[in-house]
Amino acid sequence: MTYKQHSFYFWARILKHKLQIHLPLTNKIILVTGASSGIGAATALALNAAGAKVAIAARREDKLKELALQMHNPLVIAADLNDELSAREMVQRVAAHFGGIHVLINNAASIIVAKSDAVRSSDLLRAFSTNLIAPVVATQEAIRLMRKQGGGHIINIGSPGFMMGIPFYAPYVCSKAAFSAWTRTIQAEWAGTEIIVSEYFPGYIKTDSLPDSRVGTIEQDFLMADRQNAIAAWFTKPKTPEDVARHIVKLIIKPQTLVYSDIGVKIGAFISNIPGFRLNIARQLAKNAREKKNLSVFSENGNSEKAKQFK
Secondary structure, eight states: OOHHHHHHHHHHHHHHHHHOOOOTTTTOEEEEESTTSHHHHHHHHHHHHTTOEEEEEESOHHHHHHHHTTSSSOEEEEOOTTSHHHHHHHHHHHHHHHSOOSEEEEOOOOOEEOOGGGOOHHHHHHHHIIIIIHHHHHHHHHHHHHHHTTOEEEEEEOOTHHHHTOTTOHHHHHHHHHHHHHHHHHHHHTTTSSEEEEEEEOOSBOOSOOOEESSSSOOTTTTSOSSOOHHHHHHTOOBOHHHHHHHHHHHHHSOOSEEESSHHHHHHHHHTTSHHHHHHHHHHHHHHHHHHHTOOSSSSGGGHHHHHTTO
């Protein structure tokens, strides 16, 4: 975190606790999953600065404790969301500690990079456990508590990547497609009730979190061409986690059904519904990655000659 960011959150805490001014999320009890880095960490800091009572959950307890030092009395929860019981107990701990829960932000994600013909069943199970089953279980537990207190807000951090079909990210995009389908299903079922459900599509976010890679060490931008034209550069210009965090604070204050991180993501989602455009963009991403990592299309050696013609 930069010096300016530290200063911002420091002075926000001073204003809240010394001058006792009213902040927009004062006394809102909010649980953020995947809070050890990236979008989750930035969102936790932004919510804390806005006056919320924040619970931060992730597998890496050491990272959570580092983050907690920059916040005012957060609840730190070490939780492996690959485990259904852990997801349920996480929500219960928030309610026991703060006395309830107003907002659940399902942000945690498992990202595995692999060739599609080499994806293991264990990769898919892990991705679906973390990216779909855990949020479903956590939400079911949260809404039981929310309904008792008069209402609540579920915010699901999705990914528009499933519409494009991002090469080498099959476990992630498949599970995120299911996650988005579930989000939209509960939006329909719970419409008009005391439970609000929002979906947020962040697009390409530059973070320091690296995926679990089956194709060797990779950089976050390994799908991007080294040289891009102006249009491609505009579409792939990354946002920061802090950009997303500001949007999420606004989304809590003024709920919406679906929010994109910027107009480029919204246009990209629209283009993904046009097969010719979608395939041309996605196959170029695959080509970029193969050239950078010297990969063949298929994993089997016997297919190497056929694979060359598709590179």
